[in-house]
Amino acid sequence: MTAIALTIAGSDSGGGAGIQADLKAMSALGAYGASVITAITAQNTQAVTAVHGVPLDVITAQIDAVLSDLDVDAIKIGMLATPEIIETVAEALKDYQGPIVLDPVMVAKSGDSLLQDDAVEALIRHLVPRAALLTPNLPEAARLLGQPEAETIEEMEKQGAALRELGAASVLMKGGHGRGDFCEDLLVTATGMMGLSSPRVKTKNTHGTGCTLSAAIAAGLAKGLDMETSVEEAHRYLRRAIREADTLTVGRGHGPVHHFHGIWAKNG
Template structure:
């Protein structure tokens, strides 16, 4: 019997004690898509269905030690970053990932689903100058686009302008997520030349916690499985759309998407 090691995907992000987003969502997504998920925890949150009650970033030496441990021994086929909290942690992560010969998916997390801040304001500049230039794909929502570039997307026509502004910061591809616009959600992916749009039905389900983490991790997983960026995004959108449709209530507030929706009877 031959045992084959699955593709290796690393998430560098914050922990969500409620299990719907962050490291927990990333690892669930990776398992569902058939890759081996590994983690570097950058921050710990006290979080539930009602919001984020607090967060605590880990010391820089602890984050660097986790990165060195995984990258130095196991290696990666793709990396996804999420909540990095502070300029110091962004700098440490960017420096490590600049040496990695694998796709890097950056989810530039600024706030939680509930509107709670997860990023120090002074860290935005470090993300722009240090992390985005090492990214293969950046996956901002419309609020994050405005935070990073000043571009305010008010309708679908503004999305290309937003993508160009993100690309000017150095990543190879920009995926602008249009889910907060009215109407059927449409995301736009471009490298400045090729242009791809991805539509999806809008499900009448408020339980969507973890959507952004899940999408970025799904893209990283499909890249690790050997797909090119546009196909990886298409497959990731298909997965997250199903997860949103099956999002379930949890606690008294907003529940998570269902990462195991394909396994449910």
């Protein structure tokens, strides 16, 4: 059977994040990627200059079209932008039984906001309880909880547990915004914790890292891997994609990670 993963997210015209990054990551890891576009952004490596939400009925129609025909094994949800879009996606997925990876996209790498302030509560109410995995970075976790950003592993553990209390089955606290020579991620589940550590790579080309990681995890789940294995495989993939990012020359700002590092290397 073909592993199929669906991404529900915004489009990045620069190709480094959002739907485009998701489909690249899913493809690189051996899953067939389908997509539902929730918003169109005018975006490059330097800035987001415009955001246009897709009409709600069109979002619903996209979801219905995919789920009525494709046997979707896992879903990744990214940029949703408004409370209305969040509620629409939640309603359209009410009968879906597979795992959902929820990436609470709030701010672009350029610093531009991608989630309205009044959408945070809607996200917590309608989608966090549906998530098999919630994947916030440290600022996103703090905003969801109304707390200061975690600065230690102990604080990351407490915030991960608090986010699980909001309904998420598992939480991956991403430490990319932390300090130190190593990036420390922490997976918090019902049965315990798993730490993932990697040396920080000195590069400005990290556009789309969050999208890429959550999509890669969804690809693993779609292939039938368990949560821990999916997270570990995705973590290794992203680490290499960041290490190889500087081999690309895309844009003048925060360039993308190298989603196809393994494939392009093999093809010379």
